[in-house]
Amino acid sequence: MDTVTRRKFLQMSGATSAAALLSGVTQVTWDELIASSQAxxxxxxxxxxxxxxxxGGNDGLTTIAPYEDPTYKSLRQNLALNASEVFPIGQGLGINAAMTSFKDLWLANRIAVISGVGYPKPNRSHFTSMDIWQTGSPEEPITSGWIGRWLDSLGHxxxxxxxxGSVPPPVVVGLKSAASVLPLTKTTKTSALSSATANALAKENIKDSALRKLAARGLSDLLTSSAALGDALAASPSSAVETANTIDGGSAGGQGSLDVQLDLVSRLIRSGLSTRVYATSLGGFDTHADEKGTQTTLxxxxxTAVGKFTTSLKGTVHDKDVVIMIHSEFGRRVLANASYGTDHGTSGPVFLIGSSVKGGHHGEHPDLNxxxxxxxxxxxxxxxxxxxxAENVLGVESSRLLKGSFGKLDLFS
Known part of the structure; x- marks a missing residue:
């Protein structure tokens, strides 16, 4: 089985940025960066x-199961979840009982479950479909992420x-701007540049060539972001940073454990960092074989990671401002294959989580008949x-980021 990982997707898409490239060759310690700038x-x-x-393609029918539908049981056979394996959310639907914290969020009216999400003329390729999701353009290929276009519309x-992770996902890469990146690796290497040298190189000069100006801006961005992130990294348990690339990494997917990623994001938010969008990931959802056990674990x-994250923000001034969005590139086929797994499908669920979200089930669950x-x-x-x-979280008219008009779901209070 060719497990799809975030790293592989990024390699296939060719996503990168000047800041990401420069961060790989500029050997500056966190202490030096912290001393260089303040966010x-x-x-x-x-x-x-x-x-x-x-x-990888999360199986929606194992995530939000129509467990009361006899057609579901007939089609899914051994992969079908029964009443003891879900917690009910109404309309004969239930969220997989392995998602314990989601039950608490549901009862607190802080999670929106949107069923049957996809796009016209679905594509079964991991890379093409994820590219469509990240660019927000199913009709024609474009070279900017939908949030990257938001970044382009604002000042640098x-x-x-x-x-x-090591490179930004395409969703946060625009034509002029891109997200900075934070690899989850130890940062104790001896500096190859002094603070004074780094700061000098980061200053643009009117006499510089276009390439030198680009390099200077990239290094300046690196200094700014690194300084702001240094305190949060220093506050993270050393064992978490050391193991970040071994838990859930490689064949399982994302850049380090989702638990570690979200712990760091929580620390950055609580530190008051000005960042408005954080991109994290979890891989391993390409469940062509032995799906039930793998899916339950994932x-x-x-x-668990989401539960820890939301708990860490509870009671803080930041809690009301944070919205989580969870999605995959597609769902899975309805019928199981001969390996007790499922193959690439079409629509699947999306989750929105936060105090400003209208909790409940939204949209129409696909009819299995x-x-x-x-x-x-x-x-x-x-x-x-x-x-x-875009309109309720990023504060921008959606028409500036997306082509077309779409049905309103009324997902925010």
Whole structure:
């Protein structure tokens, strides 16, 4: 099985940025960076979006199960969840019981569950479909992420968006701007540059060539973001940083454990960092074989990390400003294959979490009696969710980021 990872997707997409490239060759210690720059705090009331991308194609019917539907049991056979394996959310649907913290969020009315999310003419390629989700453009290929276009529309600020990993995912890469990146690696190497030298190189000179100016801006961005992030990294348990690339990494997916990623994001938010968008990920969802056990483990891991994150913000001034969005590139086929897994499908669920979210089930769950060549129907265009996130979290008219008009779901209070 060719497990799809975040790293592989980024390699295939060719996503990178000047800041990311420079951070790989500029050997500056955190202590030097902290001494070089100081970031401005985020204004209270400015919303923060935390993206969690599930790489591989999450099976929606094992995540949000129509467990009371006899057709579900008939089609899914051994993969079907029964009443003891879900917690009910109404309409005959239940969230996988492995997602314990999601039950608490549901009862607190802090999670929106959107079923049947996808786009017209679904594509079964991991890379093409994820590219569509990240650019927000199913009709034609474009070279900017939908949040990257938001970054392009604003003044240059290397701290406005942050990708946890070695390169930013395409969703936060625009034509002119891109998220800064924070690799989860130890930062104790001896510096090859002094603070004075680093700062001197980071200053643009009117006589510089265009390439030198680009390099100077990239290094300046690196100094700014690194200084702001240094305190949070220093506050993280050393064991967490050391193991970040071994837990859930490699064949399992994302850049380090989602638990570690979200712990760091929480620390940065609570420190008052001005960042408005954080991109995190969890991989391993390409469940072509032995799905039930793998899916249970992954969903439990997702929910545990999200639960710790939301608990860490509870009672702080930041809690009301944070919104989490969770999605995958597609769902899975309805029928199981011969290996007790499922193959690439079409629509799947999206989750929004936060105190400003209208909790409950939104959209129409696909009808299992009306399949499209064995696939679930698409009942919600993913861009309708993006449009509401753009306007209610990023504070921008959705028409500036997305082409077209989409049905309104009323996801925010």
């Amino acid at each position: 401005a705090p985020r204004i209270t009331g400015d919303k923060v979006l935390v993206l969690i991308t599930l790489y 600020d290397p701290l406005r968006a942050l990708g946890i 969903l439990s891991r997702l929910a 009306k399949l499209n060549n064995g696939d679930l129907g698409v009942t919600v265009d993913f861009r309708s969710i993006y449009a509401e996130v």
